[in-house]
Amino acid sequence: KARLYSGMQPSADSLQIGNYIGALMQWRDLQDSYDAFFSVVDLHAITVAQDPKILAEKTRRTAAQYIAAGIKPAKSTLYVQSHVSAHAELAWILSTITGFGEAGRMTQFKDKSQRYGADSTSVGLFTYPVLMAADILLYQANVVPVGDDQKQHVELTRDLAERFNSRFGEAFTVPNAMIQQDTARIYDLQNPTSKMSKSAETDAGVLWLLDEPSKTAKKIMRAVTDNDGVVKYDREEKPGVSNLMVIYAAMTGRQIPAIEDEFAGRGYGDFKKAVAEAVVNEFGPVRENVLELLDDPAELDRVLARNADKAEEVATKTLTDVYDKVGLLRRA
Ligand code: AQP
Numbered sequence: 001k002a003r004l005y006s007g008m009q010p011s012a013d014s015l016q017i018g019n020y021i022g023a024l025m026q027w028r029d030l031q032d033s034y035d036a037f038f039s040v041v042d043l044h045a046i047t048v049a050q051d052p053k054i055l056a057e058k059t060r061r062t063a064a065q066y067i068a069a070g071i072k073p074a075k076s077t078l079y080v081q082s083h084v085s086a087h088a089e090l091a092w093i094l095s096t097i098t099g100f101g102e103a104g105r106m107t108q109f110k111d112k113s114q115r116y117g118a119d120s121t122s123v124g125l126f127t128y129p130v131l132m133a134a135d136i137l138l139y140q141a142n143v144v145p146v147g148d149d150q151k152q153h154v155e156l157t158r159d160l161a162e163r164f165n166s167r168f169g170e171a172f173t174v175p176n177a178m179i180q181q182d183t184a185r186i187y188d189l190q191n192p193t194s195k196m197s198k199s200a201e202t203d204a205g206v207l208w209l210l211d212e213p214s215k216t217a218k219k220i221m222r223a224v225t226d227n228d229g230v231v232k233y234d235r236e237e238k239p240g241v242s243n244l245m246v247i248y249a250a251m252t253g254r255q256i257p258a259i260e261d262e263f264a265g266r267g268y269g270d271f272k273k274a275v276a277e278a279v280v281n282e283f284g285p286v287r288e289n290v291l292e293l294l295d296d297p298a299e300l301d302r303v304l305a306r307n308a309d310k311a312e313e314v315a316t317k318t319l320t321d322v323y324d325k326v327g328l329l330r331r332a
Contacts, residue, residue, distance in 0.1 A: 001034055001035040002142040003037070003139055003140055003143070003173070004035065004036040004143050005037045005039075005135060005139050005144055006023065006145050007039035007041040007081065007135060008023060009041050009044050009198075010040050011199060012199070012208075013208075013210065014061070014209050015209045015210075016196055016197070016198055016206050016207060016208055017186055017207040017247065018197070019198070021184060021246075021247070022184045022186060023147075024066065025069070025250065026180060027145070028071060030145060031075060034143065036075075037077045037311060037314075038071055038076055038078045039311075040059050040062045040063050040066070040080045041081045042055065042081055043081050043088065044128060044131060045059075047122060047125040059080055060294070060301070060304075061290070061294065063304055064300060065209055065290055067303075068286045068287075068293060069286055073303050073304075077310045077311050078303075079304055079308040083304070083311075084138075087131065087315070088134075089319055091127070091131040091134040093322055093323075094133050095127055095130045097164060097167070098127075098130050104126075105152075106128075106152060106153065106156070108129075108150075108152070109128065112125060113125060129152075129156050130156075132150075133157040137160070137161055137172045137173075137175070137318070138319065139314055140172065140173040140314075141175045142175060143176050144175050145177075146177055146179065146180075147179075147180060148180075149195075151177055154175065154176075157175060161173070161175070164325075169325050186243065186246065187243045188205035189206070189207065189219055189224065189244075190205030190223070190224055191205055192223075192224055192242075192243045193239050207247075207279065209290075210290060213280040213284060216280055217276040220275050220276040221272050221276060223272065224240045225241050226241060231259065231260060231266070233256045233259075244272065244275050245259050245260075247278075248271075251278035251279055251281075251282045252278050
């Protein structure tokens with residue numbers, strides 16, 4: 001089986017519906033056809049300030065949400081990034097072959113550093129893509145399912161793999177990005193032209209996986225739409241309605257044209273009620289499952305430890321080979 005690698009940051013108490021549709025649902029389907037590694041990337045999360053008192057709990061909760069959404073820890077390797085020290089070690093090696101200008105061209109860094117301001121922008125945020133390259137290359141991943149926004153980082157990963165291989169000898173598989181289609185992108189309910197995000201400024205536009213069902217329904221009923229009252233897919237002219245349609249399609253497995261037919265001649269009220277019901281129905285069991293898993297954190301931590309062992313075995317092999325190729329003296 002081909003190798004697959006992906007991860008999410010434990011940067012909030014709960015994941016949002018964009019993470020669920022854009023990542024978890026796809027991972028769940030892909031895990032049958034690939035030898036999959038799914039990581040909770042806590043080392044990435046600390047590239048922006050995190051509260052040390054709650055980071056560990058957020059990490060555990062993120063892992064619980066992976067499992068509750070259908071990632072099987074007995075089949076896929078589901079682990080916490082910081083449990084495998086090879087990530088940080090390989091990132092260092094890769095940073096020594098990354099050009100300063102090359103890293104400076106990453107648009108996510110430009111966006112995020114602008115958002116946080118010069119005083120809160122760390123060197124870690126700058127080298128974030130190098131750590132991501134290490135994540136992927138350690139496991140010799142063939143494919144990396146990511147959103148459009150991460151395409152540039154996977155390109156850099158490929159460049160670093162090729163550069164290392166030609167400079168020091170074949171050590172890495174050159175990975176391919178598996179880019180999800182446009183319909184996998186979810187936008188903020190209050191601001192439907194910007195992507196829904198865990199770190200959104202306001203809560204009203206974000207649907208959290210672990211929210212109370214009544215809260216979820218209320219947010220959907222209050223989602224921004226438009227004045228023409230027609231349920232029709234048009235990203236440019238009707239971003240709010242189109243976004244709700246994509247959410248509804250993902251929750252029900254229905255196609256966009258069928259949804260247009262279903263709601264022809266009906267108002268937004270009816271449509272929003274249907275969307276709310278579909279989301280609440282999908283999230284309900286996942287939420288219960290998460291709460292159950294969190295009831296026994298020791299068991300959850302044991303599962304993560306076992307998976308970290310599995311991950312470490314693969315990672316150490318790559319790292320040892322890399323250290324040798326770079327010419328570092330082996331410890332006797
Ligand atoms: N709005 C979205 N629509 C579709 N997919 C999305 N993803 C995130 N937002 C959407 C996908 O979820 C995964 C999460 O990756 P991440 O945790 O590394 O961070 P991110 O992409 O930056 O996600 P957030 O929620 O916006 O987090 P913060 O606020 O912490 O930066 C990726 O696969 C991503 O494509």
